[in-house]
Amino acid sequence: MELLLNRTSPYARIARVVALEKGCADKLVLVWSDPWNEDAKLLQHNPVRRVPVLVTDDGHSITESLLIALYLDQVGTGDTLLPPARYAEILQLTGWAQGLIDAAFTTMITRKHHGKEIDDSVLGQRRRQAIERTLPALNTAYTASLPSSDSVTLADIVIAVALDYISFRLPEVEWQGKYPALSALRTRMLQRDSFSSTVFS
Ligand SMILES: N[C@@H](CCC(=O)N[C@@H](CS)C(=O)NCC(=O)O)C(=O)O
Incomplete structure (x- = not known):
């Protein structure tokens, strides 16, 4: 999986923290992205041009931090974040x-x-x-x-x-x-x- 993100985005931090809490960090490649400038890879995965984006192993581009959290909660390990x-x-x-x-x-x-x-x-x-x-x-x-x-x-x-x-x-x-x-x-x-x-x- 790839996570397109930047260092100052609170939305990207939610996705990253959830990935770590759900034991997904080892399977995740962090792709530092710039939503405010030309960034072809980001545009390819999100026409809205915002981070974060999670690119799944089967090639889907999931946008919106809370939807990424739902996905990682399902595929990750450990207790659910939504008991x-x-x-x-x-x-x-x-x-x-x-x-x-x-x-x-x-x-x-x-x-x-x-x-x-x-x-x-x-x-x-x-x-x-x-x-x-x-x-x-x-x-x-x-x-x-x-x-x-x-x-x-x-x-x-x-x-x-x-x-x-x-x-x-x-x-x-x-x-x-x-x-x-x-x-x-x-x-x-x-x-x-x-x-x-x-x-x-
Ligand atoms: N609702 C989105 C918001 C994402 C968002 O606004 N990301 C900012 C970075 S903090 C961004 O990429 N902004 C670029 C833009 O709005 O063009 C989420 O929860 O992921």
């Missing part, structure tokens, strides 16, 4: 965390292309509000979910990637002192090899 007893709960948390990544990533990329004043546009304000609402909502829902500390779910991974991405790209969002359940989760996940070997850079 049936907590299926809906984990999908809820995962969806909110992915929305948080979308708001943070779009904030960063629109600043890069239009300057920081874009934050004051109607859509910029909506993104900031989405971040401000989603962090406490995730903290409350995650506290109620009482996760076990020795198992990992897709929600654990996507929330931790979202938090680490915000700390990396939007350090002005001071979430760490405010949301203890989220802080504890990020600390726990950063200690895992899957996270420590995939830091944003």
Whole structure:
């Protein structure tokens, strides 16, 4: 299998962390790709020109980080990241965390292309509000979910990637002192090899 990715994408990090957690890393060739410039291989596998893309051994190009996670959860080894007893709960948390990544990533990329004043546009304000609402909502829902500390779910991974991405790209969002359940989760996940070997850079 090949994984087309770059080092700063939160979406690519989800795919990479899932591959490591599911014991697929040895079967995976990492193909560093540049979605912002001409990249023929990336275009060949994803006409939308975004990373990540997982190219399977039978030649299918799977895009969208969460679909890649579903695929690797099926073909990989070890416990499922989506235990049936907590299926809906984990999908809820995962969806909110992915929305948080979308708001943070779009904030960063629109600043890069239009300057920081874009934050004051109607859509910029909506993104900031989405971040401000989603962090406490995730903290409350995650506290109620009482996760076990020795198992990992897709929600654990996507929330931790979202938090680490915000700390990396939007350090002005001071979430760490405010949301203890989220802080504890990020600390726990950063200690895992899957996270420590995939830091944003
Ligand atoms: N919903 C997609 C988002 C992927 C995405 O936006 N990737 C960014 C990198 S962080 C990208 O390749 N952007 C290039 C572009 O939008 O043209 C996923 O979950 O994989």
